[in-house]
Amino acid sequence: MSRFWNEKTNSIEPYVAGEQPKPGQKIIKLNTNENPYPATPKVSKVMENLDIGLLARYPETSSVMVREELAKYFGVRPEQVFCGNGSDEVLAFAFQAFFEAGENARPLLVPDISYSFYPVYASLYSIPLKKIPLKEDFSIDVEAFCQPEGGVAFANPNAPTSLKLPLTEVEKILKANPDHVVLVDEAYAAFSDETARVLLPKYKNLLVTGTLSKSHSLAGVRLGFAIGDEELIEGLCRIRDSFNSYPVDCIAQRVAAVTVEDKEWVAENVSKICATRDRIKEELRKRGWTMPDSKTNFLFAKPCGIGADSLYTKLREKGILVRYFNKPRINEYLRITIGTDEEMDALLKAVDEIAEGK
Numbered sequence: 001m002s003r004f005w006n007e008k009t010n011s012i013e014p015y016v017a018g019e020q021p022k023p024g025q026k027i028i029k030l031n032t033n034e035n036p037y038p039a040t041p042k043v044s045k046v047m048e049n050l051d052i053g054l055l056a057r058y059p060e061t062s063s064v065m066v067r068e069e070l071a072k073y074f075g076v077r078p079e080q081v082f083c084g085n086g087s088d089e090v091l092a093f094a095f096q097a098f099f100e101a102g103e104n105a106r107p108l109l110v111p112d113i114s115y116s117f118y119p120v121y122a123s124l125y126s127i128p129l130k131k132i133p134l135k136e137d138f139s140i141d142v143e144a145f146c147q148p149e150g151g152v153a154f155a156n157p158n159a160p161t162s163l164k165l166p167l168t169e170v171e172k173i174l175k176a177n178p179d180h181v182v183l184v185d186e187a188y189a190a191f192s193d194e195t196a197r198v199l200l201p202k203y204k205n206l207l208v209t210g211t212l213s214k215s216h217s218l219a220g221v222r223l224g225f226a227i228g229d230e231e232l233i234e235g236l237c238r239i240r241d242s243f244n245s246y247p248v249d250c251i252a253q254r255v256a257a258v259t260v261e262d263k264e265w266v267a268e269n270v271s272k273i274c275a276t277r278d279r280i281k282e283e284l285r286k287r288g289w290t291m292p293d294s295k296t297n298f299l300f301a302k303p304c305g306i307g308a309d310s311l312y313t314k315l316r317e318k319g320i321l322v323r324y325f326n327k328p329r330i331n332e333y334l335r336i337t338i339g340t341d342e343e344m345d346a347l348l349k350a351v352d353e354i355a356e357g358k
């Protein structure tokens with residue numbers, strides 16, 4: 001609390017990002033769903049050949065190079081693509097552009113357990129929120145999202161549950177909310193086998209967001225995007241241009257464009273992560289852990305023989321960071337990002353040592 005802060009600043013509960021290691025600290029970082037592999041070698045070439053004269057000028061406002069590459073990659077038109085400083089920023093713009101603010105507005109529907117930034121943005125922009133509880137098995141309660149209110153936002157696959165809502169169910173939500181935007185946050189869709197992008201030609205109320213932070217190994221570059229009908233993209237541009245005309249810097253634009261273009265490299269990167277994920281899932285299940293079949297680059301896993309909170313602490317002592325949410329219904333689970341095979345083997349070794357009391 002501060003007497004200099006306004007009411008919003010005093011009352012907001014900011015998002016808490018996963019712990020970042022201190023410079024020089026040697027840890028295995030499995031807590032923020034980054035990709036453990038370095039970016040495509042094509043990025044090194046871009047950096048080596050960077051014309052520093054570019055840095056003296058403002059970047060192109062709409063990230064046209066990246067939008068064109070993303071449009072080719074996803075088979076849409078560049079006018080259907082919007083780029084921002086990470087999908088966090090794109091989500092923030094979407095909340096401001098499409099969901100009504102104020103006490104009398106109809107609420108935005110979100111799952112009660114999902115990406116923790118949604119309630120923060122809703123509160124920051126005074127958007128009333130109705131949290132729809134996940135079902136007992138952590139799946140999204142589709143019927144409850146089919147009672148239209150002020151719009152819908154959910155992650156698919158969801159985080160931290162790692163579960164995918166099948167497209168047929170996503171379509172039910174779109175059909176039931178024809179007059180409001182349905183925002184499907186596909187930060188992890190590259191590790192899944194379906195995407196709501198295929199529904200775009202049928203639904204003008206669909207906005208799909210995505211990121212290069214996970215599948216493209218570019219979390220440090222901060223490049224997120226949205227794909228939707230041109231009317232929605234124009235709405236996002238109006239908000240961007242009322243906030244910051246240059247959200248994506250000129251280096252990020254070049255790095256992102258060559259990475260998206262390098263399709264084979266991205267496919268191989270994703271399949272390496274999926275193979276490691278499925279191997280570690282089986283290894284942990286052999287140890288009595290329970291977890292759903294993840295469609296993401298992390299596991300949402302309930303340890304066996306030890307509480308999630310104390311395992312989190314013991315792993316941390318051994319230099320392995322995972323994510324623990326001390327929240328009702330999910331406080332018996334850990335969210336474990338898939339690292340390299342070596343990192344995941346070190347995790348298994350640490351889990352075994354802890355089980356043996358070492």
Ligand SMILES: Cc1ncc(COP(=O)(O)O)c(C=O)c1O
Nearest residue numbers: 086087088115155187211213224
């Ligand atoms: C569901 C979900 N959406 C969006 C993001 C934000 O990604 P970024 O801002 O790196 O694009 C994350 C990050 O972990 C996420 O888990």
